[in-house]
Amino acid sequence: MKEVFLYYILVKNKIMEKEFFENSPIPAGDKPKPEEKEKIVFRAGMSPTESNKKIGPIRSHFYNYAFAKSEAEKGKDSKIIFRVDDTDKEKHTKEKTEDIFRFFTDTLGFRFDITPHNAEKEIGQSVFQSERQEIYQGYLEELFDKHVAFIDKESGLVLFDIKKFIDQYEDTLEIDDLLRGKIKFKLEGNLRRGQKFFPLMRSDKSALYHLASVVDDKTFGVTHVVRGQDKLSIAEFQEMVRISLGLEPKKYLHTPMLLDAEGKMPKGAVKFDDFIKQGIVPHALISYMVSSGYGNPETIYPSLDEFIKNFDYEKIHKNNGKFDQEKLDDINRKLIRKMxxxxxxxxxxxxxxxxxxxxxxxxxxxxxxxxxxxxxxxxxPEESLDILRSVLNPQHEEINAEMKKIIKQLLVELDKSAEKIPTPEMLGLEKRKVYDGLRWILVGKYTFPNIDQVFNYLRNKNLLRSRIELAKQTCSEDALPS
Structure with missing residues (x-):
């Protein structure tokens, strides 16, 4: 009994000792600070025009979005901003902005962290460039002070002077591209080609892309810029503005382009909607766009989330790819079966x-x-539309004398009982001919998927009797020649 009591005292003391240290106040300076997550900010700059619905820009947006979301999956503080490049007052409207935003969110499945709807609450500023003109004007004044910007008296445009930048800073610029490594630009080449200036602001004092984009990246805290390889040619202009303003450099990633069979920018049916109209389902088009320039091109991604799950920017191809309609059609058929x-x-x-x-x-x-x-x-979808029309409103194909005879036999049996499908044994006919006749009666054509399911659908919807009567009328001597 004594041993039990001593054991109780020992355990009690240990518990009290543990509680004392756990509950003792720790001086503020000694408390361990929570580990800060690495902060990464991406931006998707969108002008509210139909051009952003083309498959080329969309593919770059997919890689941009996947990069941002995959970093968040790794536990980093990664966000992507939907920025609205709407400084052209004549072309850009709020309705067009909402349309392009809904296209990316509702049709493509993007979930942006900062949007036109929550930007003021989340980051305390607008993502509409049209509402940020005072901010741009402030940074423009700094460029005036450094004598690299001036107002052209003839056009009223504010221009950036490349020669003065070279004189004050340097002739060679370098950017860090995650996919392509260090990329250098020789600015003297612009002067030799006759390009001495580039525009920063219109005469109506609305900022243009090179100024607005650089300032937005600064004020939004953008760390990564992912865009198409076609934008590589303008990187040097934005870098000149950034350096002149004394801003921190960003990481770039210029993605490959999707070209036509001749290696040129595709023409014709290049919008996302054009492919949807042709019968390509969105998931198939998304899978083709991302896989055609990433990792193993034979991989099929059933969803955007599946692509993001194991995304690695180093697997993005460096070289441009060529559009392959046959490959897209194959992915379309395979994904339809898995959906x-x-x-x-x-x-x-x-x-x-x-x-x-x-x-x-x-x-x-x-x-x-x-x-x-x-x-x-x-x-x-194209085949399903044909099926839908045939089931709801059949247009009967012409039949020959032999098939007409078989159909009339089938109609006699269906008149007796429309509760079950007449069998070849009942009619003493070949199975193929019986089912060809049934297809014609129910949907107006010989070639069709499983007719048993159509029969059951029409019967359950109480449409079978009217369909039989329509077939009788169409099959009459006056309706079709023997």
Missing amino acids: TPEIYLSSFLLYLVKNNENQLAEQLKDDDNLGKLLVSFRRT
Whole structure:
């Protein structure tokens, strides 16, 4: 008993000792500071125009977005800002801005951290360049003071003087590109080509890209600029502005371009919506765009999140790629088979809307069984549209005398009972001919996916009897020649 009591006292003392040290106040200077996360800021600069819906710029935005989000996945304080480049008052409107923002968020699935809707709350300033003109004016005054900017009397433009920059600073500039290493620019080359100046501000005092972009990066705290390789040619101009203002350098990453078969910038159907209208589902187009310039081009990414999960900027290709329609079509077919029913139907609805098939889209939204029918077939949007039209409003193909005879036999059996499909055994006919006839009766054509499911759909919707009557009328002696 004594040993038990002593053990109790010993344990009690240990507990009290532990509680004493845990609850004792620690001097403020001795408290360990929480480890600060590395802060990284990316920006997606968007002019509210249709050009940002082209697959070339979109692909660069994908790499930019994936880089930002993958850094956050690693535990870093990484954010991406949606910046609105809307300084052209005639072309840029709030409606166009909302349209391009919704395109990236609703259609492509981007989740920006700083947006036109939360910027004032999150960072205390607007992301609309049109609302930041006073800020630009302040930085412009500094360029005037350093004699590298002046107002052109003839045009009223504010211009940057390359020669004066060279005289004050240096002839050779260098940027740090994460993909391409150190890139040098010889500024004297601009002078030899006759380019002595570049514009900073319009005559109406609205800032232009080279000034606004540099100032925004400073005030937003941007650390990384990811953009297409075609923007490499303007990097030297922005660097001249940055150096003149004494601002910290950024890390760049210039992504490869997606060119046509001849190695040129693609023309024609190059907008995202153009491909949707052709029957390419968004997930397939996204997968093709990112994989065609990243890692193993044969990899298929079923979603943007899947691409971000293991993203590594070092796997981005350095060389430009060529657009391959056959490869895109192949990815489209493969992803359609793997999609969830919800994603498949939403992709098909988008296809209908883009092709102005709004009435069919509404019918599909209101009819769950019709959606299940289309999901069971898993065809491309173009093929699914043909199926949808045939199921809802068949246009009967012409038939020959032999098929007409078979169809009439089928109609007799269906008149007796429309609860089950007539079998080849009942009619004493070949299975193929029986099902060809049934397809014609129900959807107006011989070639069609599983007719049993269509039969069940029409029966459950109480449409089977009217479909049989339509087939009778169409199959009459007067309707089609023997």
